[in-house]
Amino acid sequence: xxxxxxxxxxxxxxxxxxxxxxxxxxxxxxxxxxxxxxxxxxxxxxxxxxxxxxxxxxxxxxxxxxxxxxxxxxxxxxxxxxxxxxxxxxxxxxxxxxxxxxxxxxxxxxxxxxxxxxxxxxxxxxxxxxxxxxxxxxxxxxxxxxxxxxxxxxxxxxxxxxxxxxxxxxxxxxxxxxxxxxxxxxxxxxxxxxxxxxxxxxxxxxxxxxxxxxxxxxxxxxxxxxxxxxxxxxxxxxxxxxxxxxxxxxxxxxxxxxxxxxxxxxxxxxxxxxxxxxxxxxxxxxxxxxxxxxxxxxxxx
Amino acid sequence: xxxxxxxxxxxxxxxxxxxxxxxxxxxxxxxxxxxxxxxxxxxxxxxxxxxxxxxxxxxxxxxxxxxxxxxxxxxxxxxxxxxxxxxxxxxxxxxxxxxxxxxxxxxxxxxxxxxxxxxxxxxxxxxxxxxxxxxxxxxxxxxxxxxxxxxxxxxxxxxxxxxxxxxxxxxxxxxxxxxxxxxxxxxxxxxxxxxxxxxxxxxxxxxxxxxxxxxxxxxxxxxxxxxxxxxxxxxxxxxxxxxxxxxxxxxxxxxxxxxxxxxxxx
Numbered sequence: 001x002x003x004x005x006x007x008x009x010x011x012x013x014x015x016x017x018x019x020x021x022x023x024x025x026x027x028x029x030x031x032x033x034x035x036x037x038x039x040x041x042x043x044x045x046x047x048x049x050x051x052x053x054x055x056x057x058x059x060x061x062x063x064x065x066x067x068x069x070x071x072x073x074x075x076x077x078x079x080x081x082x083x084x085x086x087x088x089x090x091x092x093x094x095x096x097x098x099x100x101x102x103x104x105x106x107x108x109x110x111x112x113x114x115x116x117x118x119x120x121x122x123x124x125x126x127x128x129x130x131x132x133x134x135x136x137x138x139x140x141x142x143x144x145x146x147x148x149x150x151x152x153x154x155x156x157x158x159x160x161x162x163x164x165x166x167x168x169x170x171x172x173x174x175x176x177x178x179x180x181x182x183x184x185x186x187x188x189x190x191x192x193x194x195x196x197x198x199x200x201x202x203x204x205x206x207x208x209x210x211x212x213x214x215x216x217x218x219x220x221x222x223x224x225x226x227x228x229x230x231x232x233x234x235x236x237x238x239x240x241x242x243x244x245x246x247x248x249x250x251x252x253x254x255x256x257x258x259x260x261x262x263x264x265x266x267x268x269x270x271x272x273x274x275x276x277x278x279x280x281x282x283x284x285x286x287x288x289x290x291x292x293x294x295x296x297x298x299x300x301x
Numbered sequence: 302x303x304x305x306x307x308x309x310x311x312x313x314x315x316x317x318x319x320x321x322x323x324x325x326x327x328x329x330x331x332x333x334x335x336x337x338x339x340x341x342x343x344x345x346x347x348x349x350x351x352x353x354x355x356x357x358x359x360x361x362x363x364x365x366x367x368x369x370x371x372x373x374x375x376x377x378x379x380x381x382x383x384x385x386x387x388x389x390x391x392x393x394x395x396x397x398x399x400x401x402x403x404x405x406x407x408x409x410x411x412x413x414x415x416x417x418x419x420x421x422x423x424x425x426x427x428x429x430x431x432x433x434x435x436x437x438x439x440x441x442x443x444x445x446x447x448x449x450x451x452x453x454x455x456x457x458x459x460x461x462x463x464x465x466x467x468x469x470x471x472x473x474x475x476x477x478x479x480x481x482x483x484x485x486x487x488x489x490x491x492x493x494x495x496x497x498x499x500x501x502x503x504x505x506x507x508x509x510x511x512x513x514x515x516x517x518x519x520x521x522x523x524x525x526x527x528x529x530x531x532x533x534x535x536x537x538x539x540x541x542x543x544x545x546x547x548x549x550x551x552x553x554x555x556x557x558x559x560x561x562x563x564x565x566x567x
Contacts, residue, residue: 013473013475014473016474017473017474017475018473018474020474021468021474024393028389028393028395031385031386031388031389031393032385032386032389034381034382034385035382035383035385035386035389035405035445035449036386036401038378038382038441038442038445039404039405039407039408039442039445042420042438042441042442043407043408043416043419043442044404045423046416046419046420046422046423047415047419049419049422049423049426050415050418050419050422050423052422052426053422053425053426065425104318104321105318107311107314107315107318108314108315108318108319110311111311111312111314111315112315114303115303115308115311115312116315124315124319125554126551126554127319127322127323128319128322129550129554130547130550130551131322131323131326133496133499133500133503133546133547133550134326134503134542134543134546134547135503135519135522135539135542135543135546136503136505136519137503137505137519137522137523137526137539138329138522138539138540138542138543139325139326139329141329141526141535141539142325142326142328142329142332143325145328145329145332146325146328152324152328180321180322180325183318183321183322184322212303212304212307233410237410237411237412238412238413240412241411241412241413241414241415241506242412242413242414242506243414243506244505244506244523248526257414258412258414261414261418262414262509265418265421265510271421271422271425274418275418275422278414278415278418278419281412281414281415282411282415285410285411285412289410
């Protein structure tokens with residue numbers, strides 16, 4: 001026999017638990033409301049304010065934001081040829097980095113998933129993961145050291161009787177650095193996609209007379225495509241919005257969307273115009289996401 | 302099975318890509334011991350001077366403390382909200398489920414500068430003062446995704462039949478959660494939490510917009526890069542940071558091994 005004081009909370013708990021069991025939708029709501037409201041209140045609301053800010057004005061004297069509607073900022077973004085050039089440059093870089101990363105990541109992911117032994121595979125997996133999680137700033141800075149005129153790359157080239165290259169603070173240096181820094185984001189989803197392909201499918205292909213190349217093209221590639229698309233969301237989006245690398249490795253010599261937005265906000269202190277420019281990467285990435293959704297990227301994220 | 306020359310070719314190529322991933326990290330570690338005041342390569346003389354300088358820098362220490370506070374707060378929020386979302390999405394079916402999972406990934410799919418500027422616009426709109434609290438709130442939004450990904454991967458792999466069996470044997474909902482669900486999920490949550498902390502600890506793109514006058518370690522490092530003759534000290538702090546984030550990531554990886562790897566930032 002238990003004492004009433006000990007059984008009372010137990011009974012209440014039991015009743016509560018039974019109540020939740022009978023009303024599953026209440027349990028769902030209890031689970032869903034906190035994370036959902038956080039995302040909506042913090043994130044979506046902030047995005048809405050960003051959108052609104054793009055259509056607000058700034059008092060030229062006080063620098064205060066006045067909440068009255070204007071097309072001025074958006075019109076500036078739409079008509080400014082410099083911003084068009086910057087957008088083109090940024091998108092070009094994002095595409096170039098994405099393609100380079102696919103070319104580097106696919107063979108590595110293929111080796112990990114289908115050729116390497118279990119031990120080597122585990123080693124490579126951790127090996128790809130560690131650089132992903134080590135400090136972004138440090139990785140950016142090390143490329144500044146490496147691409148300098150007296151940097152590691154020229155030192156290595158001189159050893160084999162080549163160079164020197166003058167790539168310090170150029171788009172070439174940024175291309176190398178971006179490719180490096182986002183590479184793990186491409187390797188991991190491709191690896192996950194390749195690993196899921198059952199060996200029997202590949203055997204079936206060769207039984208039916210498919211040679212290696214044909215199997216790769218007709219069986220493996222279509223199944224790996226969602227992984228490639230998922231990885232490309234990261235490489236594309238991360239390059240599109242970066243401004244730290246543009247500063248550290250590019251020396252701010254070439255303007256990118258991220259660095260222009262940062263400059264308008266931080267130095268010119270013109271938040272409405274910065275917000276209007278920020279709509280450009282939002283539009284570009286939305287178009288990109290709609291495109292890659294066709295390739296099944298979201299299932300492979 | 303691939304033909305032998307293809308396998309050898311793949312192995313050599315993979316080795317090359319791994320070298321590409323690790324040589325820059327090796328360069329920065331070595332540079333932190335460089336005795337020269339100007340960053341040079343190759344390194345002629347090695348010293349521990351930069352390390353001791355970094356260790357006694359008061360600003361660096363305050364920044365480090367701030368990073369710890371923000372990381373712990375963001376991780377705590379992310380653990381609660383991320384695992385709740387994972388339960389809801391993996392154990393229930395409901396209308397709008399797919400849009401919700403897309404919504405959860407959005408803070409990571411959109412460029413960091415958009416997230417940062419949005420949060421800043423909201424801070425301005427509400428006339429808040431940027432502080433460590435606003436930084437932690439900002440970090441939580443994308444830390445949730447990391448915890449969510451790890452928890453959802455585990456929940457998808459483990460069937461709900463154990464929970465049903467527990468209920469059949471007379472356990473109530475709380476007991477089932479405490480003795481069946483939680484132990485099964487524990488390592489995934491620890492791994493997700495470690496990764497969320499590592500992500501927050503390293504974040505700069507969003508932090509730069511939401512920190513105001515406060516400094517976190519990445520912001521301190523970034524400011525140092527702009528000053529002359531501080532690069533070597535920064536290198537030492539940098540290597541310390543790499544070591545510090547490597548530990549949680551390694552632990553997370555070990556914890557998640559049995560369930561087939563961890564879901565990274567996406």
